[in-house]
Amino acid sequence: MSARTLLLADDHPASxxxxxxxxxxxxxxxxxxxxxxxxxxQLLNNEVDLVITDVLMPNVDGYYLCxxxxxxxxxxxxPIIIYTxxxxxQTEERMARDIGADLFIRKPAPLNVxxxxxxxxxxxxxxxSKAVTVPSANIEVIHQYSSNLVNKLEQRNxxxxxxxxxxxxxxxxxxxxxxxxxxxxxxxDFKTKRSIxxxxxxxxxxLNEKTTxxxxxxxxxxxxxEDRKMMRDVISKSLVxxxxxxxxxxxxxxxxxxxxxxxxxxxxxxxSLKPLRLYGIxxxxxxxxxxxxxxxxxxxxxxxxxxxxxxxxxxxxxTVQGLVNVxxxxxxxxxxxxxxxxxxxxxxxxxxxxLKLMKVMNIRSQEPNITQFYLKEVFEDVLKxxxxxxxxxxxxxxxxxxxxxxxxxxxxxxFDIVYNxxxxxxxYGDSGKRKPQVVLSGEKDSDNRVTIEVKDNGTGIxxxxxxxxxxxxxxxxxxxxxxxxxxxLVRNAVESLGASITxxxxxxxGTTFTVxxxxx
Numbered sequence: 001m002s003a004r005t006l007l008l009a010d011d012h013p014a015s016x017x018x019x020x021x022x023x024x025x026x027x028x029x030x031x032x033x034x035x036x037x038x039x040x041x042q043l044l045n046n047e048v049d050l051v052i053t054d055v056l057m058p059n060v061d062g063y064y065l066c067x068x069x070x071x072x073x074x075x076x077x078x079p080i081i082i083y084t085x086x087x088x089x090q091t092e093e094r095m096a097r098d099i100g101a102d103l104f105i106r107k108p109a110p111l112n113v114x115x116x117x118x119x120x121x122x123x124x125x126x127x128x129s130k131a132v133t134v135p136s137a138n139i140e141v142i143h144q145y146s147s148n149l150v151n152k153l154e155q156r157n158x159x160x161x162x163x164x165x166x167x168x169x170x171x172x173x174x175x176x177x178x179x180x181x182x183x184x185x186x187x188x189d190f191k192t193k194r195s196i197x198x199x200x201x202x203x204x205x206x207l208n209e210k211t212t213x214x215x216x217x218x219x220x221x222x223x224x225x226e227d228r229k230m231m232r233d234v235i236s237k238s239l240v241x242x243x244x245x246x247x248x249x250x251x252x253x254x255x256x257x258x259x260x261x262x263x264x265x266x267x268x269x270x271x272s273l274k275p276l277r278l279y280g281i282x283x284x285x286x287x288x289x290x291x292x293x294x295x296x297x298x299x300x301x302x303x304x305x306x307x308x309x310x311x312x313x314x315x316x317x318x319t320v321q322g323l324v325n326v327x328x329x330x331x332x333x334x335x336x337x338x339x340x341x342x343x344x345x346x347x348x349x350x351x352x353x354x355l356k357l358m359k360v361m362n363i364r365s366q367e368p369n370i371t372q373f374y375l376k377e378v379f380e381d382v383l384k385x386x387x388x389x390x391x392x393x394x395x396x397x398x399x400x401x402x403x404x405x406x407x408x409x410x411x412x413x414x415f416d417i418v419y420n421x422x423x424x425x426x427x428y429g430d431s432g433k434r435k436p437q438v439v440l441s442g443e444k445d446s447d448n449r450v451t452i453e454v455k456d457n458g459t460g461i462x463x464x465x466x467x468x469x470x471x472x473x474x475x476x477x478x479x480x481x482x483x484x485x486x487x488x489l490v491r492n493a494v495e496s497l498g499a500s501i502t503x504x505x506x507x508x509x510g511t512t513f514t515v516x517x518x519x520x
Contacts, residue, residue, distance in 0.1 A: 004122060005029040005046070009039035009053040009065065010083075019052070026115055035322070036060030040068055043075050050122055055084040055096075058322025063099055070100035079121045083107060083114075160316065161346075170301070182284035188216045190275050194498060195219075204261070204284050206253030216278065224250035224258060231263070239267055239275060248285070259286045276367075317354070320344075356485040359416060363492050368410035375403045375442045375450060378411065382419045382440075386426065395426050400441040407450055407519035413493045414517070418452060420486040421513050425456035444519070452515045460507040469503070490515075 006028050010016045013034075020030045031046060033039035037059040039051065051069065055062040062082055069075045082096045085107035093104040102121050105114065184201030188194075197214040205222050212218075223231050227249040238245040244266040251259050265280025324344040331337055379399055386392055418440070425438045439455040461469060470491040490513075494501045498518055505511040 003027055003029045004049040005031065006118070007031045007033065007039055007042055007046075007048045007051045009033045009036060009051065009057065009062065011035055011054065011057040015054075022111065022114070023118070028118075036062060036065035036068075039065055043069065043078065048078060050079045050081065050118060052081045052083050052118070055082060055092075056319055058318055058325075060326060061323070063096065064326070066096070066099045066101050081105060081117065081121060083109070183281055184283075185279070185281045186214070186219060187277060187279040188219075189277055192498075196495065201282060204259070204282055205251060206255065206257065222251050224252045226250075235265070235278075238265070242267070242269065259284055261285065356420075356489050360485065360489050360492050363413060363416070363489070363496050368413055368496055370408055371411055372406045372408050373411045374406050375414075375452075376401050378415050378418055379440060379442070381415055382422055385419055386422060389423065389426055392426065395436040395438060397422075398437070398439045400439065402441075402443045403450060405444070407444070407517075409450075409497060409517055409519050413497055414452075417490050417493045417515055418454070420490045421452075421454040421515070424486050424513075425454055425458060425511070448519060450517045450519045452517065453512060455510065455512040457510040460509055460511055461503070461505040462507055466505070 006023055008016055008019050008023075008030060009032075010019065011034050016032050016034070020032055023030050031042050031048065033042050035057040036053065039053060040060065042048070043051070051065075053062040053065055060068075062084065066080050066082070069078055069080060080101045081103045082101045083105045096104045102124075103117055105117060109117075182200060182204055184204050185198045186201055187196040195214040195216060195218075197209075199209060201214070202209040202212060220228065220232065231247060231249050234245045234247045244264065246262070246264045248260060248262050251261050253259065262283040262285050263280060264283075265278060267275045268277040268279070270276050321344060324340050327340045328337060328344075331340065379401055383397065383399070386397075422438060422440060426436070437457045439453075441453045441455075442450060444450050470487050472485065472488045490501065494515060500516045501513065503511055503513045
């Protein structure tokens with residue numbers, strides 16, 4: 001007898017991979033699908049003996065997949081097992097059986113229970129006579145389920161808004177704490193010999209940011225002479241032990257002022273155990289020695305919160321987007337469609353915010369991946385990505401690229417810079433006065449630098465907000481539809497590449513952003 005074929009539908013890759021491995025080892029042929037829509041197409045094109053499906057999936061969920069199977073002339077006798085950890089109440093189990101599921105199993109089930117259940121269902125195939133049609137009462141169950149699910153999604157959306165508001169407050173408090181706490185951070189790259197200091201570092205050491213070139217030697221020279229040897233020994237010991245260091249010491253400013261500093265640092269090593277980076281923080285504890293613990297906890301809380309927010313919040317957002325897409329295909333009521341469109345727009349904004357937050361964190365925590373590529377490729381990718389923006393067809397976009405040779409940089413980061421500058425220009429275009437226009441240009445100079453320019457004819461930037469355009473969550477106007485993260489992401493991306501960014505603006509006439517990249 002030939003091996004039976006199972007179709008597994010689950011939007012979690014790890015769960016799907018585990019289930020496939022289990023059933024393949026039991027001698028089954030296994031097909032997989034990441035959502036109900038893909039599973040339905042698999043059923044139409046393959047001979048399947050049993051379907052095992054999760055419930056909450058994008059595009060088409062497990063209950064609706066079950067309904068589609070039971071009402072299809074060819075597929076109606078296919079056995080179905082609902083395997084879920086999301087909808088596990090007795091009411092939802094009855095709903096699954098009313099719709100046509102043969103078995104309802106709650107995750108995670110013991111391996112022997114799962115395998116024996118599959119074999120049991122296969123031995124007792126669905127009676128065709130019972131599967132020809134779904135009674136009207138069960139169709140009402142579908143409608144009730146959809147209504148309940150929309151209510152849950154609305155509640156989830158409220159929770160999402162509250163969580164994101166809490167995130168914004170946490171980030172704002174953290175930024176204020178950095179300034180109030182006099183905490184600076186520094187980073188030294190052994191390969192490039194390049195140092196990066198935060199603004200607060202210059203303030204702590206009493207140096208002018210505009211006239212001072214940061215370096216590791218300058219950092220050590222600024223240490224008070226009686227503490228200098230001690231700190232050199234601490235750093236050397238850290239290099240040998242591969243462990244972070246934390247030490248209090250004094251610094252002497254140019255005017256003779258002595259400050260007490262807590263320096264915390266760590267080496268980053270390569271595969272050959274050679275140091276790649278030395279990075280850390282310097283905390284002014286001259287007056288408040290307990291600030292260091294509070295700020296470290298705030299930093300840890302922020303990082304943990306952002307990662308948790310991304311993983312915990314993005315999953316329901318993607319689910320909302322998938323359900324909205326399905327609803328817009330199936331629902332005919334115009335009022336309902338209007339609400340679904342609004343829900344979809346909100347979900348897209350929150351999704352964009354989470355993605356940009358994660359990109360910022362990744363850019364700040366990872367070294368650039370330098371490869372060789374053509375700037376034209378980035379421009380083309382950006383233009384394609386912009387096509388999903390609402391009313392983009394009303395914006396005239398001109399591209400002027402004179403860079404014919406390949407360049408060396410991080411292609412993904414360059415894409416993020418160009419895309420977010422272009423998106424910013426498109427979103428803030430002044431369509432009320434004239435046709436919005438954005439000009440994207442690139443050129444290479446004799447010093448092996450590439451200049452990327454994004455010029456628009458939008459509203460411009462007022463004098464009051466010029467100093468805040470790169471701030472996290474900053475919006476130029478309360479009515480702005482943006483996330484307040486685009487230019488903040490650009491600034492971090494530019495810094496990670498050792499590049500520079502400037503802008504020129506005239507209120508009511510437009511803004512030009514200019515990025516200069518070292519590409520040698």
